[in-house]
Every structure is written in C-alpha cells, then in structure tokens.
Amino acid sequence: MRNIKLTIEYDGARYNGWQKLGDTENTIQSKLEKVLSEMTGRKIEVIASGRTDSGVHALAQIVNFKTNINMSTKEIRRYCNQYLPKDIVVKGIEEVDERFHARYNAKSKKYLYRIRIGAIPTAFNRKYTYYVPNYLDIEAMQKAGSYLLGEHDFKAFSSVKSSKKSTSREIFEMDITKEENELHLLFHGNGFLHNMVRIMVGTLIEIGEGKRTPESIKDIFASKTRENAGVTAPAQGLFLYEVFYD
Structure with a gap:
C-alpha cells in the first residue's frame, strides 16, 4: 500500500470548512476525496494536518492518503488539478513512509x-x-x-x-x-x-x-x-x- 502526501492550497471562501459533514458535500475534504475516489476506483479517505473552519484559507495544508493505484506522483497531481475545483490546488506531492500521518506527525x-x-x-x-x-x-x-x-x-x-x-x-x-x-x-x-x-x-x-x-x-x-x-x-x-x- 502506497502512502501519498499532498500539499494543498485552497481558497476557503465558498466552503463550509475542511471537514466533511453529513448534511453537505461543500467542504474541502469532500471535494478532494471525491476526485481521489474517482481516480482510483475505490473509496479514498484523506487525513489532514488539522481542520480549518468555514471561510478559512490554506497556503499549505498537508494531507495523506493510502492507495494501490499504479500512477506516478506527477500523474496523480495532474489528475487532481484537472478535476478539482479551481480554488483547490495540489501544489506538492510525494510518496512517503507508510507510517507517516499528516495529523499525528505534525510538530x-x-x-x-x-x-x-x-x-x-x-x-x-x-x-x-x-x-x-x-x-x-x-x-x-x-x-x-x-x-x-x-x-x-x-x-x-x-x-x-x-x-x-x-x-x-x-x-x-x-x-x-x-x-x-x-x-x-x-x-x-x-x-x-x-x-x-x-x-x-x-x-x-x-x-x-x-x-x-x-x-x-x-x-x-x-x-x-x-x-x-x-x-x-x-x-x-x-x-x-x-x-x-x-
């Protein structure tokens, strides 16, 4: 299983914050997971360094997710930036150790x-x-x-x-x-x-x-x-x- 780390920039003005909610898909997490799930053909759940509230922006949110997909990191980033809303951008991507956790490893x-x-x-x-x-x-x-x-x-x-x-x-x-x-x-x-x-x-x-x-x-x-x-x-x-x- 591959562990992929993303650095994401987003304009939070029109979203209900980072965390996905049961009554709306208008969150950053929901939009990202939808694109990644469509890309891999499997349900993907992402882990973020932390939540941002409604209207808050990020210059470098850190996210990781696990997948077996046979795509290069450049191909994954290209796919994400093609299908994500234009106010959410994957700036950086790398494959990291399987133990890396975007939230728990943040210092x-x-x-x-x-x-x-x-x-x-x-x-x-x-x-x-x-x-x-x-x-x-x-x-x-x-x-x-x-x-x-x-x-x-x-x-x-x-x-x-x-x-x-x-x-x-x-x-x-x-x-x-x-x-x-x-x-x-x-x-x-x-x-x-x-x-x-x-x-x-x-x-x-x-x-x-x-x-x-x-x-x-x-x-x-x-x-x-x-x-x-x-x-x-x-x-x-x-x-x-x-x-x-x-």
Missing part, C-alpha cells in the same frame, strides 16, 4: 492573519483580509504579542467547550509586520485550539484600538474565561501558512 504550525488598514477598504481582497478602519497602535499590539509567547493555558483564547482535554499550548513566534495597507500577524506554535488564532487577533486589534492595554493579556490568561478575551476576528483573514514535521 508545529504557522498561521497568518491579514488585516486591511487605512481609510479605504479594498474591493478585491475583501475575501482574504479583515478591514479595520480605525487607527491601530502597532507598537502596543507587538508588546501584547510578546505576552502570548511561551507555554500558557489558552482556554480563555478558545471556543473549546469541553474541559477534559488540555488547553495548554506553546507559541514560539508571534510577528506583526506592515506591508503597505495590510498588517500581517504570523503565529507559530506547537498547536492551536478552536478559534484560538482568531480570538488572539481580535484581542490584539482591541489593544491596537486602545480598548485594552497590552498587559491585559496576563489577566486574560489568569481568568481562563473566554468572555474576558476579545472578539473572534472574522474567518476570511486567516490562512494556514505552514505545517512542520521532523
């Missing part, structure tokens, strides 16, 4: 969040940026970002309902850069809880607007209460940027 991930700033919104990037018309104090946001670094209990920065699983995560890197009329917020961590990045972004935006102080991050951590953090930033600005393996 860390990077997420990018794009914020449009300035007096004028954009007509063309509205699906890929979150427009904030208010002035943002980038220096205050960067200071607040420094308090997110390291290992913490991120329960207050998540939509996790269950208290059974650990909500401790480690953020290795948090950078904010300005590129023309956009702010790019890059988060690198060993794992992310549901809506964790979007809630961190929403909190940093409120700090940039002067509604909170950078030091309030410490109080949010201590509270372990979702209501004490900022709003959940919209999905369209979020991209799964990179997944790291050994």
Whole structure:
C-alpha cells in the first residue's frame, strides 16, 4: 500500500470548512476525496494536518492518503488539478513512509492573519483580509504579542467547550509586520485550539484600538474565561501558512 502526501492550497471562501459533514458535500475534504475516489476506483479517505473552519484559507495544508493505484506522483497531481475545483490546488506531492500521518506527525504550525488598514477598504481582497478602519497602535499590539509567547493555558483564547482535554499550548513566534495597507500577524506554535488564532487577533486589534492595554493579556490568561478575551476576528483573514514535521 502506497502512502501519498499532498500539499494543498485552497481558497476557503465558498466552503463550509475542511471537514466533511453529513448534511453537505461543500467542504474541502469532500471535494478532494471525491476526485481521489474517482481516480482510483475505490473509496479514498484523506487525513489532514488539522481542520480549518468555514471561510478559512490554506497556503499549505498537508494531507495523506493510502492507495494501490499504479500512477506516478506527477500523474496523480495532474489528475487532481484537472478535476478539482479551481480554488483547490495540489501544489506538492510525494510518496512517503507508510507510517507517516499528516495529523499525528505534525510538530508545529504557522498561521497568518491579514488585516486591511487605512481609510479605504479594498474591493478585491475583501475575501482574504479583515478591514479595520480605525487607527491601530502597532507598537502596543507587538508588546501584547510578546505576552502570548511561551507555554500558557489558552482556554480563555478558545471556543473549546469541553474541559477534559488540555488547553495548554506553546507559541514560539508571534510577528506583526506592515506591508503597505495590510498588517500581517504570523503565529507559530506547537498547536492551536478552536478559534484560538482568531480570538488572539481580535484581542490584539482591541489593544491596537486602545480598548485594552497590552498587559491585559496576563489577566486574560489568569481568568481562563473566554468572555474576558476579545472578539473572534472574522474567518476570511486567516490562512494556514505552514505545517512542520521532523
């Protein structure tokens, strides 16, 4: 049995997220599995590095699936890109060890969040940026970002309902850069809880607007209460940027 690893780029704007659902086929996973199953003549189930929510994009989602099909990796990639919707693209493909698991072997991930700033919104990037018309104090946001670094209990920065699983995560890197009329917020961590990045972004935006102080991050951590953090930033600005393996 061959184990095939795919690197996928997708525009999540019109999909109900990554994970296939019982009541709709309008998910990235459903579209990919349909094409792979038609290609192989057998039902294919794919494993992803993680789920992305409705409206969230990916620059490098990692997926693996197993098959006995006698096609080269180039032929598989060509077939996928011919029959997948044009907003889902297989960028890379390789045959890997049979033990490789896209989810369980992932060591860390990077997420990018794009914020449009300035007096004028954009007509063309509205699906890929979150427009904030208010002035943002980038220096205050960067200071607040420094308090997110390291290992913490991120329960207050998540939509996790269950208290059974650990909500401790480690953020290795948090950078904010300005590129023309956009702010790019890059988060690198060993794992992310549901809506964790979007809630961190929403909190940093409120700090940039002067509604909170950078030091309030410490109080949010201590509270372990979702209501004490900022709003959940919209999905369209979020991209799964990179997944790291050994």
